[in-house]
Amino acid sequence: MILVFLAILVWLTGWWLNSRLASGPQADTPMVRFLAPLIFGLTVIGVWELLVQGLEVPLVILPAPSVIAVRFADSLPILWADFTQTIIKGALSGYIIGCTAAFLMAIAVDRWDFLRLGLLPVGNFVAALPIVGTAPILVMWFGFDWHSKAAVVVVMVFFPMLVNTVAGLREATSMQRDLMETYAATYWQSFVKLRLPAAMPFVFNGLKISTTLALIGAIVAEFFGSPTLGMGFRISTSVGQLSLDMVWAEIVVAALAGTAFYGLVAMIEKAVTFWHPSQRG
Amino acid sequence: MKQITAVLWVVAAIVAFWYIACIPMNIDSALNAAERAGEQVDPPNAKERMQENDIILVWDNSFAIPDTWDQDRPRLPAPHEVITELWDSTVGKKITSKRSLVYHGWVTLSATMLGFVIGTGLGILLAVGIVHSKVMDLSVMPWAIVSQTIPIIALAPMIIVVLYSVGVQGIIPKAIISAYLSFFPVVVGMVKGLRSPDAMQLDLLRTYNASQSQGFWKLRLPASMPYLFASLKIGIAASLVGAIVGELPTGAVAGLGARLLAGSYYGQTVQIWSALFAAAILAGCLVGLLGLIERTVLRRMGMAQ
The missing domain is CATH 1.10.3720.10 (MetI-like)
Structure with a gap:
């Protein structure tokens, strides 16, 4: 019971700290913007730990953060093997193939108006569909190993990337296009020097959406069959064995990988589209 | 109007591609069925056919192409098979049925x-x-x-x-x-x-x-x-x-x-x-x-x- 009271106390302290920070004079400084979510996160973890211990919640319902951390530290080799199988081999290779293919397709779509008129509505429609459902078919075709997961990822990232890139390639204004025309620029010159750079914010938007989709595709595809390795495999078998601490450890890995992947793409975006208003602050 | 024609063309192209893709995907099982039915198949036993390239198989056994669109358990079902199944399992079955x-x-x-x-x-x-x-x-x-x-x-x-x-x-x-x-x-x-x-x-x-x-x-x-x-x-x-x-x-x-x-x-x-x-x-x-x-x-x- 004491632990439960302690949990309430931790919650109130965290909230009080953040209220002070938010109403204080430095509310809009970068330090507070960094500190406040951190305090909130730590408070949630503290309350979680204390409540699970105080109410003696069984392991099969919700393991405490400390148990998850111990399991995470103990099974680093397994987690690393799963990470390379699912993220590096499955998600990353599929992401690169899918995004490259969609980018090249977008250039073709942009070149021929007929393709744009016909393919874009189809692409928009397909982008909203539950494409994860193709996973059982692709697993059947490409086998249980990472190739089928990469194939699922390719199908998942293709259409969002295509739609975004095509939208981006039309971003240059007619004034700018006319200027290139007066310079007697060829199609490819105006493409490389005007429309490709102008498309970059949209391309990176598509790339950022695709990072999450790639991880979802690679993990969910493993629910339909996989070698005895991989994050989706580990999650589904550990759930079956009711060792939820292992499941949570995998989810921590997935969260870290997802944030790192997204952050990496966002960093590249910052370097490439430094001229865009949203990046100049 | 122009847009609708363009979309229809793209959809038609996808369906056509789908039918063509069915041929090499399903040729193996189609030829196995043909062999059991006593027809002359080019590499005559199934093992050799497994090693043969699917495209070459299609080339050598072009009589089997219609069969690839009509398989029981195809690797890639043809569009009309999917649509038939969709129709059967939505309209053809009672709504309360477990197969509907x-x-x-x-x-x-x-x-x-x-x-x-x-x-x-x-x-x-x-x-x-x-x-x-x-x-x-x-x-x-x-x-x-x-x-x-x-x-x-x-x-x-x-x-x-x-x-x-x-x-x-x-x-x-x-x-x-x-x-x-x-x-x-x-x-x-x-x-x-x-x-x-x-x-x-x-x-x-x-x-x-x-x-x-x-x-x-x-x-x-x-x-x-x-x-x-x-x-x-x-x-x-x-x-x-x-x-x-x-x-x-x-x-x-x-x-x-x-x-x-x-x-x-x-x-x-x-x-x-x-x-x-x-x-x-x-x-x-x-x-x-x-x-x-x-x-x-x-x-x-x-x-x-």
């Missing part, structure tokens, strides 16, 4: 809708809180944004099993997964929408001596509608994916996800494809319906483009 796609679709749809309503409701509430409270904005908003970069769907099997172990099963666990998948897009979109009125408009309300709640009901909420509908469309698609994935770990009882999994267990490819198309049609209808509501609402509000 309408029944399975309804199971998935009800979980999707329940989860979507819960998720968007909570999402809008949290967004209102974030816009009006600086503390919540500072501490919760960054996590809502980060959560969009995480494959939270990985939580799905665990939620199903944990809820099962405390005695909750049926529609609720799937609805919870649907709810949290649609929750975060709605929060992020709605916060953007509620903040979309510019300083000029907010100042105008201040000169009218409008209260906080008047500002919310008369300016912020109407202004957020386009953003809300954009994120609702993302949310409903995510909800459907959540409901389908939520059906996988329960061991394929009912629902479109269960049809997918059962099909992949028993090699029933036509069943997988028809379930996939049913899911696609469902998603298309849901997003289309939201688009229709969006157009009507925005037109009534005078915001339609």
Whole structure:
């Protein structure tokens, strides 16, 4: 019971700290913007730990953060093997193939108006569909190993990337296009020097959406069959064995990988589209 | 008009490509069947045919091409097979039958809708809180944004099993997964929408001596509608994916996800494809319906483009 009271106390302290920070004079400084979510996160973890211990919640319902951390530290080799199988081999290779293919397709779509008129509505429609459902078919075709997961990822990232890139390639204004025309620029010159750079914010938007989709595709595809390795495999078998601490450890890995992947793409975006208003602050 | 022709051409090209792709994909099983029927097949035994390139097989045994479009368990079913199966399992079966796609679709749809309503409701509430409270904005908003970069769907099997172990099963666990998948897009979109009125408009309300709640009901909420509908469309698609994935770990009882999994267990490819198309049609209808509501609402509000 004491632990439960302690949990309430931790919650109130965290909230009080953040209220002070938010109403204080430095509310809009970068330090507070960094500190406040951190305090909130730590408070949630503290309350979680204390409540699970105080109410003696069984392991099969919700393991405490400390148990998850111990399991995470103990099974680093397994987690690393799963990470390379699912993220590096499955998600990353599929992401690169899918995004490259969609980018090249977008250039073709942009070149021929007929393709744009016909393919874009189809692409928009397909982008909203539950494409994860193709996973059982692709697993059947490409086998249980990472190739089928990469194939699922390719199908998942293709259409969002295509739609975004095509939208981006039309971003240059007619004034700018006319200027290139007066310079007697060829199609490819105006493409490389005007429309490709102008498309970059949209391309990176598509790339950022695709990072999450790639991880979802690679993990969910493993629910339909996989070698005895991989994050989706580990999650589904550990759930079956009711060792939820292992499941949570995998989810921590997935969260870290997802944030790192997204952050990496966002960093590249910052370097490439430094001229865009949203990046100049 | 020009657009419709272009779309039709693209769709026709996809269907044609599909039929052509069926030939090399299914040639092996078609030739095996032909051999059993006593016909002359080019590499005469199945083992040699396994090693032969599929394209060369098609070239040498062109008589078997029509058979590749009419297989019981093809690697890639032809479009008409999928459509026949779709027709049979929706119109041809009684709705209450376990083999009716309408029944399975309804199971998935009800979980999707329940989860979507819960998720968007909570999402809008949290967004209102974030816009009006600086503390919540500072501490919760960054996590809502980060959560969009995480494959939270990985939580799905665990939620199903944990809820099962405390005695909750049926529609609720799937609805919870649907709810949290649609929750975060709605929060992020709605916060953007509620903040979309510019300083000029907010100042105008201040000169009218409008209260906080008047500002919310008369300016912020109407202004957020386009953003809300954009994120609702993302949310409903995510909800459907959540409901389908939520059906996988329960061991394929009912629902479109269960049809997918059962099909992949028993090699029933036509069943997988028809379930996939049913899911696609469902998603298309849901997003289309939201688009229709969006157009009507925005037109009534005078915001339609």
